[in-house]
Structures are given as C-alpha cells and as structure tokens.
Amino acid sequence: MVTPSCALVRNLIENWLGTLIFLDAKIYDNFPDRLRDNRMLENRHLRYFIEVARSLHVRRAAERLHIAQPALTQNIQQLESELGVELFHHESRHLRLTEAGEIFLVEAEQSLRHFDHAQKAAQRAARGEVGRLVLGFQSTAGLSVVPNLLQNFRTEFPEVEVTLIESGSTAQKRALRSGEVDIGLVYALPDAEFAYRELEPESLVIALPEDHPLAAKDSVALAELAQEVFILSSNSAAEVLRHAVMTECADAGFQPKRVQEITTVQTALGLVSARFGVSILPASVQVLIRRGVTLRPIRDSRIQVGLTFLWMKDNRSPVLANLVKCL
Numbered sequence: 001m002v003t004p005s006c007a008l009v010r011n012l013i014e015n016w017l018g019t020l021i022f023l024d025a026k027i028y029d030n031f032p033d034r035l036r037d038n039r040m041l042e043n044r045h046l047r048y049f050i051e052v053a054r055s056l057h058v059r060r061a062a063e064r065l066h067i068a069q070p071a072l073t074q075n076i077q078q079l080e081s082e083l084g085v086e087l088f089h090h091e092s093r094h095l096r097l098t099e100a101g102e103i104f105l106v107e108a109e110q111s112l113r114h115f116d117h118a119q120k121a122a123q124r125a126a127r128g129e130v131g132r133l134v135l136g137f138q139s140t141a142g143l144s145v146v147p148n149l150l151q152n153f154r155t156e157f158p159e160v161e162v163t164l165i166e167s168g169s170t171a172q173k174r175a176l177r178s179g180e181v182d183i184g185l186v187y188a189l190p191d192a193e194f195a196y197r198e199l200e201p202e203s204l205v206i207a208l209p210e211d212h213p214l215a216a217k218d219s220v221a222l223a224e225l226a227q228e229v230f231i232l233s234s235n236s237a238a239e240v241l242r243h244a245v246m247t248e249c250a251d252a253g254f255q256p257k258r259v260q261e262i263t264t265v266q267t268a269l270g271l272v273s274a275r276f277g278v279s280i281l282p283a284s285v286q287v288l289i290r291r292g293v294t295l296r297p298i299r300d301s302r303i304q305v306g307l308t309f310l311w312m313k314d315n316r317s318p319v320l321a322n323l324v325k326c327l
Helices: 006-018 043-055 058-065 069-083 099-126 145-156 169-178 235-251 265-273 283-287 318-325
Strands: 088-091 094-097 131-137 160-166 183-186 194-198 202-209 229-233 258-262 278-282 293-297 308-312
Touching: 043 058, 043 069, 043 099, 058 069, 094 099, 131 145, 131 169, 131 318, 145 160, 145 318, 169 183, 169 235, 169 308, 183 318, 202 235, 202 265, 202 283, 229 235, 229 265, 235 278, 258 265, 265 278, 265 293, 278 283, 283 293, 308 318
Parallel strands: 131 160, 131 183, 229 258, 229 278
Antiparallel strands: 088 094, 183 308, 194 308, 202 278, 202 293
C-alpha cells in the first residue's frame, strides 16, 4: 500500500473526521467520492483504533475493549481501507504507528473529545439543565413572585438563560401562541390550549393620594369612592383584575363614572401620587413605597385576585418542565 505525504494524510483525515465528530452511527454524507460506496464507518472505529494505538498490542486492546481479537483486527482493517492508508507498521509481534497513524491518533482523540462533549451537552439539554427560557409577566408579578421564582430556579439550573418580557395578559397569550414566550404570568383566565397553574389569590387595596380625606381612615368602603376617577388596568393588560374591581364596585352599588386605563402598577401609583384619581390594586403592591400615596384595605371586601401561570399544552421543552416544577 502506498504511503501518502504527510499533508495529504492530514487533509484526508480532517475531511473524514469532520463527518464523524457528532455521529455515533453510520456515516452517509460528505465523504470523498472514492469513499461513498462503503458507508460503514462508525465512532467505534475511532475508539478501537485509539486503544490499539495506545497499547500497540491487539490482544491487550481487545481485552480492554471487551471484544474478540479477530473482530478488533477486522475493524482496524476496515478503517485503513476506508482511509486508504496504513495506520500501523507490523513488525514481527510488535506494532508501530506509521506517520499517518500518528497524525490520525491526534485527530481521532480530538474528534472523540468533541463528540463526548457534544453528547454530554445534548444529554444536559434533554434534561433541561441548559438552554433558554422566555418568561412573560405582569408588572405586579415583578414585585415578588418573579424575583422569588428566578432565585429558586437559577439556584438549581444556573446555566439556563432566562429572558424576561413584561407585558399585559392579551399580549402574553399572543406571544405564547406564537412561541415568542414559553410561559406567562398573568391576571387572565386560561384558554383551552393552555396548561396553567394558579397562584394563591390575594386581597385588593385602595391607593389614595396621601392628602385625600379618606387616607386618614384605617379602611375605606368602596362606596365612599363612587365620585372618584378610577385608575385601573385595562382588560388587555389584566382582565381578571379589571373584572374583579368592576364586580366589587357593582356590589357596592355603583359603576365608576370615569376610568383612566393603565398597564402597569408603577403608572397607577404615579398617577395617584399626582392626585389624578384613586386606584384599586393587588395587596402585593404594599412592598412598594411611593411618596404621596397611601394604601388602605377595602372594608368588608370579599373579592380576591390571583396570578396564573400559562404555557402551551404542546410545549415539550425540558427547561419549561423544570421551571414548572419550581412553581
């Protein structure tokens, strides 16, 4: 068999290994034309060759690989035939790597390291330990629910990249359906295509300008606000919250005469501080300190609202499955 030049051997090896790095089965594509008819090379050929090259002894290599010696010899011969080069000099009972064999050993070891790394990365991705997740959330959820969830999730899965998108319930549902968001946290009811997890509901509080006459009271009856401008979330921003507030007002015997719609709790508190009106918000806003705003409980209120996690039923992401376990 003719021994090719060093440069030709390296070029042939690199071309061949380039098709093998991420495969642990038969190779079908990208071989040089003269190799396309024999498509039986597998990663095991590399593993077998490396073991023989390290020990320079077929019997000992076969024992370490737990295969029969004739089978190992046949695999090495197949490899040499596919490459079109001799990898070993056979000297009496001893083996010695040819120049081509020495080059091939370096490239083969690197190839298997790449493959092992890729295999482990794929397995970790399948377990949801690495990857990317997009979480949508309402502004109120950003006060405590989202920070607590992220802290727990990132402690257990630190290599998952989490992207946050703050938006209203209608926008989140649309993003869930399009695949832009993996899971949403909303004041909304789940539609048929969504899986969901409801969080514990919370009571509502009234946000008043600090110099409002009712701010001096320990609690405020909703009927006392019948003449006020109401600063409320729109239906598209938080449908469940908006419905709860309007139901509470109806139970108190009135409907707000004027409503200023907003999308975030920060905007609501800002407008209240500017004496633009009053607002009714989830009790979790009490963690915020806003100058010029006083928060009071609603007297005799029976209504509570809760955030709901939504995700598509057909989303099979292992990263998403791990996040759901943290809820």
